[in-house]
Amino acid sequence: MILLFVVFAKNYQDTKSIVDAHKITQNSLEQQIKDLKQSHETELRLRDEALERYWIEMEDLQRRYDEKQKEIDRLTEEQKEAIIREFENDRQKIIDRFVNTYGIRYVE
Helix, strand or coil, rough: CCCHHHHHHHHHHHHHHHHHHHHHHHHHHHHHHHHHHHHHHHHHHHHHHHHHHHHHHHHHHHHHHHHHHHHHHHHHHHHHHHHHHHCCCCHHHHHHHHHHCCCCCCCC
């Protein structure tokens, strides 16, 4: 009878140890999952912020590019008009300008 009680007590203690180990493992895994979810949420937030900064910067770059392109177009048009005014009545000046600018040889 005492031996049966000792076996029963030992079995109960072993079972309790297994259950306790399972609870500890389960709590540890739950904490790891919680930490991973929190880390994932942080990474998603940082990604979204980086994408937002990227798109803002891209819009700014596009706007600045468009402004510069308009300025170049305007300057090019002004330069064309200036060249036309400068060389309007002097054919030799036009020929000299093309020869000096493009390195071509004028043939009559």
